[in-house]
Amino acid sequence: MTQSIEQKLLSIGELARETGASVRSIRHYDEHALLTSVRATNGYRVFPIAAITQVRQIQRMIATGFSLADILSFPDCMRMIEGAGTCPExxxxxxxxxxxxxxxxxxxxxxxxxxxxxxxxxxxxxxx
Structure with missing residues (x-):
């Protein structure tokens, strides 16, 4: 991975600070395929900037009572847009x-x- 690409990615700690989610929660979301991480050259997980929106949206849906399995079944119109309302699906x-x-x-x-x-x-x- 080149340095310029890594600069556009967030470490798990940075993602946690940006979203208020714990590192443990972010790992949990990633392990359940709600986020997409890649491994940096140092072996650590890194996330695209879009993960900030995704984590915030996951937190909102959990606060509404949805499980991770429910959230995983939702289309991108719910998971990828911060503050998204409802989608017909x-x-x-x-x-x-x-x-x-x-x-x-x-x-x-x-x-x-x-x-x-x-x-x-x-x-x-x-x-x-």
Missing amino acids: TSAAQRKRLASIERQIADLERRRARLLKTLAEGAVPPLD
Whole structure:
């Protein structure tokens, strides 16, 4: 690899600083084929500048509740554009994730109501 090409690439540490992601997370994303790294002449991983956008987008999707497997299945319109909204190819997966989150919220609300009733009555209420 020539020096001029290496200058256009980021070390894993630089990528971590630019994105706020940990080095460990970046390695994890790379191992799951969400990023593309190459080995520099010194054997270390280096990443193209576009990896900054990719890592930020991966972080956003994880924060929304998507797994790495979900994210890997998304087309480039979701993974390669920072702040990308929805793509026609991903709207079904997003609706499915939303339904899952809504089920979790409903379950938590039931548990909360049950616990509040327990506290108010001083005894665990029977199951509904």
